Amino acid sequence: MVMTKHSIHNLEAIVKQARRDIIRMVHGCQSGHPGGSLGCTELLVCLYFELMQRNDHFDLDGIGEDLFFLSNGHVSPVFYSVLARADYFPVDELSTFRKLNSRLQGHPTTHEGLPGIRVASGSLGQGLSVAIGAAQAKKLNHDNHLVYVLMGDGELQEGQVWEAAMYAAHNKMDNLIAIVDYNGAQIDGATNDVLSLGDLPRKWMAFGWNVIEIMRGNDIESVISGLRKAQASTGVGMPVMVLLHTEMGNGVDFMMGSHKWHGIAPSDEQLNLALNQNAETLGDYIA
Numbered sequence: 001m002v003m004t005k006h007s008i009h010n011l012e013a014i015v016k017q018a019r020r021d022i023i024r025m026v027h028g029c030q031s032g033h034p035g036g037s038l039g040c041t042e043l044l045v046c047l048y049f050e051l052m053q054r055n056d057h058f059d060l061d062g063i064g065e066d067l068f069f070l071s072n073g074h075v076s077p078v079f080y081s082v083l084a085r086a087d088y089f090p091v092d093e094l095s096t097f098r099k100l101n102s103r104l105q106g107h108p109t110t111h112e113g114l115p116g117i118r119v120a121s122g123s124l125g126q127g128l129s130v131a132i133g134a135a136q137a138k139k140l141n142h143d144n145h146l147v148y149v150l151m152g153d154g155e156l157q158e159g160q161v162w163e164a165a166m167y168a169a170h171n172k173m174d175n176l177i178a179i180v181d182y183n184g185a186q187i188d189g190a191t192n193d194v195l196s197l198g199d200l201p202r203k204w205m206a207f208g209w210n211v212i213e214i215m216r217g218n219d220i221e222s223v224i225s226g227l228r229k230a231q232a233s234t235g236v237g238m239p240v241m242v243l244l245h246t247e248m249g250n251g252v253d254f255m256m257g258s259h260k261w262h263g264i265a266p267s268d269e270q271l272n273l274a275l276n277q278n279a280e281t282l283g284d285y286i287a
Contacts, residue, residue, distance in 0.1 A: 007050070011220050013281035014045045014085060019251045020278050021081035021094055021285065027271045028287060029098040032106060035261035036152065037078035039183050039218070039246040043150070044082040046223045051231070053145060058088060058115040066145045067134050069119055071127020072152035072181065073107035074263070080104050083116035085282065094285045125158025127151055128178055132168050135176040146234060150179045154186030157195045162207070168239040169208030177230050178209075179242045182217070185259035200243060209241040217246035251278055 018041050026032035048054070052066040070079050077097065084091045089103075096102035103112040107122030119130050131149035138145060155161065168176060180200075188194050197203075204211045210233050214226035223244070230240045248262070249255025252274040266274060 008220055011045055011049060014049060014082075015041050015220070015251075016278045017280065017282040017284075018045060018078060018081040018085065020275055020280060021084075022077040023252065023266060023271060023274045023278070024284065024287070025077045025080070025094055025097040025104075026265045027268075028095065030265045031098050032077055032265060033074040033263045034077065034252075034266070035185070035248040035255055035259070035263075036072065036075040036181060036183070038252060038255065039248045039250050040075055040078050040150065040181050041082075041251065042218050042220055042223050043179065043181075043244060043246075044078050046220060046227065047148065048082050048086045050224060051227050052148070054086075060110075060118060062118065062134070063141060063143055064145065067118065067131075067138075067147045069127050069131045069134070069147070069149040070108060070121050071130075071149055072124060072155055073121030075150075075152075075181075076104070076106060076108050079108065079116075084285075086116075088116035089114060091283075091285045095287050124152070124155040125160040128161055128164040128168070131176060131178065132164055132171075132173055135168075135173045136171070138175055144175070146175050146177055146231065148177050148179065150181060152186070153180050153182050153184065153197060153200075154191050154194065156180065156197055156200075157191075165204070165207040165209065172237045173239045174235050174237050176239045177227075177234065177242060178239065179244055181246055182243045183246045183248045185248045185262065187259065187262045189259050204241045204243075208238060210236075210238045211241045211243065213243045213245070215245050217244035218250045253277065 022037045026034045055065040097104045103114040108117045109120045127149050135147040201211050216222035255261040
């Protein structure tokens, strides 16, 4: 399917509003992780508004629909924004992010029953294992829908990821699309300095995965084209790995290119600067 200018424009409008949501949410509680959230905005918007097959009613079983799991749970601001904009819960609830008695905790949890959240996440390295379990359940249920999981590249320093990688390939989890936010940065600096990931495409191929790289992970058309290629690569006996090259802090010039915005909230002045770079398109939530 070829994207029209109209549909691209609509997705770009959602991306801009999601960026505003992220910045306002983190500023509102002076806590959270804006950098990675901004870098993944195009991905989450494209998944939920263009690529995933979703049921109208949310339930944890997720039968007859595609599933998404967030492994790097600290980028919850973008996840919450996209879920709210996709009508999983009221947009104005975004104003409660990380505040007392909120369902929108810093890392997603399930005990409050927030629609769209299928697993508590935040302890890095576990999301791929969870997604594999869901993919196996779909095969047992003869459900032909797909399972997606997003991980951070720094997260790949966790050993459990590679145990899960072997398991998925051995069990031919060909209904699974894993995505790595490949921005080259983590909380302590560049991944190459903290613990180099080496030749990541060849590593995943060596583990028996079909690897697809999206070099322009903050470009909507590139993201959609790459993920459609990933969808077309399912069902042939191999799990699919998408290496999504993104820019931490994308869309806010003073946040881009620096790991320092991994987990720092903007000041009042920085909030205004960031909002001026991302026009209000769908209506801001009420603070």
